Structure formats: structure tokens, C-alpha cells
Amino acid sequence: MAQFNLERSDSSEQTQWASEDRQSAQQKGGASGPRLVGGTRFSKNNGLDAVQIELLAEASLKSIEETRKVIIGWQRQGQTLADIYLNGVTQSARVLGERWLSDEMDFVDCTIAFSRLHRTLHECSAEFLEEGCTEPNGFSVLLMTEPGSQHGLGIFMLSEFFKRAGWHVTLAAPQDLSDFKRHFQTDWFDAVCLSISTDRHLEGIAMAIPELIGDSVNSRLKVYLGGPMAQFAPQQIEMPGTQVLNLNALKTVEAVTADVVTLVRHFDLTQKP
Secondary structure, eight states, X not given: OOSOOBOOOOHHHHHHHHHHHHHHHTOOOOOOOOOOGGGOOOOTTOOOOHHHHHHHHHHHHHXXXXXXXXXXXXXXXXXXXXXXXXXXXXXXXXXXXXXXXXXXSOHHHHHHHHHHHHXXXXXXXXXXXXXXXXXXXXXXXXXXXXXXXXXXXXXXXXXXXXXXXXXXXXXXOOSSHHHHHHHHTSSOOSEEEEEOOOSTTHHHHHHHHXXXXXXXXXXXXXEEEESHHHHHOXXXXXXXXXXXXXXXXXXXXXXXXXXXXXXXXXXXXXXXX
């Protein structure tokens, strides 16, 4: 699953973004916006290199305007939004996360940078979804962060790829384990994807999931676990009744869709007289 942490957009997040805009508007200095190194021309088949990834990471630490300049520059150079999301934003977020883990930056700066990357995804959402599937596929997915997560970039990006593929998406950021359990029971879901960033709630989640699957209105519910823990410590998040996915957003959607389609076909065959 996509390697990010993220929460749903809400009024507090919009307030935070507005505050950032005011702050960046007050910044002085003649520094120009980030440039694409060497005027490189990209084709649709060429990825963004490490220099470009660092460029976006640095821009996200400066301001939302600098972040936008890099994204728009990549688009003008021929990169699709899907390429930018997977090879630019995802990798830049990983760079920022590694800097925080190695104490090269503090939590506040890392959080602000993530929020700016998150905001650019919101701003590009309509254009991104227009590039994808226009017809619903009839499947429904619940996407959740772990309880109390402070970040939601990854799970939001994943939601965009699910929507683009025709899925109906419910995005949730539970505040605690009770809230986490409640979301399972709000609707019919063909799949549930959880982004796990820390080990804080692993024991509680592991105990809750078998019961939640058993009580689900969909007896064939599939539950997938991803996020940073799936990359750095996949063995720690292995739980009965779940599948760990250490994939990017696009490949996660492809894997989940394939699983659900197979389940539906098998169920249809078993129901035939």
C-alpha cells in the first residue's frame, strides 16, 4: 500500500492551510522558485530522478507557492499527474520522513511539509480524476489511518487512485480504537485498507479485526494493511484475516481490485444452480 500517512480533510486542516498562505505571503527575499535542473526534458516514460525529488522536498519546506511551482514545472515538462504522484510526491514524502527519523528535521517542519504536499494533491484532484475511469465499477472501499494518526498524505493519495479506478471511497481518520471499530460498521465495503504508521495500536487492531470481519455485513470482506510499517517492519503488522501490501498507490489499487473481482466471480459461480 502507498507509503504515506494521512488524514481526511476537515475544517482544521483548511485553517492550517490558510495560515500557511498568510505566513508565506509575508516572507521576504528575492529567491526564485525551484527550477528543473538543467532544463531537463522528460517524456512520459522517464521517471523523476533523485535531484528532482530533493527539489520538491525542499520546496515543501519553504512554502505552498514553491511546492506548486515544482509540480507545475513537472507538468509542463511532460509528466502526468499519476507520474508526479507516484514518482515525485511519494518519493519526496519518503525523503522528508527519513530526515525526521534521522533527526535532520523536527516533527513540526516535517508535518508542515507533508501538509503542503497534501494540499497540492487536493488542488490537482479534479484534473487527476479526469484522467481516469469515468464509470463506477460497483465496488466500495474503506480507507483508514491508524487511530490518532497525525498525517494523512498517503491514504488521501490512495483514495484518489481508487476513485480514478471507479471505486466508491470512504476515507476516515479514527481518533481512537472505538472510532476505528465504528467505521467498519457504517456501510457495505468490498475491501478495507489500513495505513499503519506506528506500533502504538497494533495489539488493539489485531484483536479487533477478526471480530469486525465476522460482524461485517459483507462476509467476504478483505482487509489490507499498508503504510510505513509495511515497508520498514512488515512482519510486525501481520494479523489474522488480513494481507500486508507494500506497494505504491497504483499497484495497491490494482491488487485489491483483482482480489475483489476474483472473489465476486467465485461467489457467482458457487451460487449458480
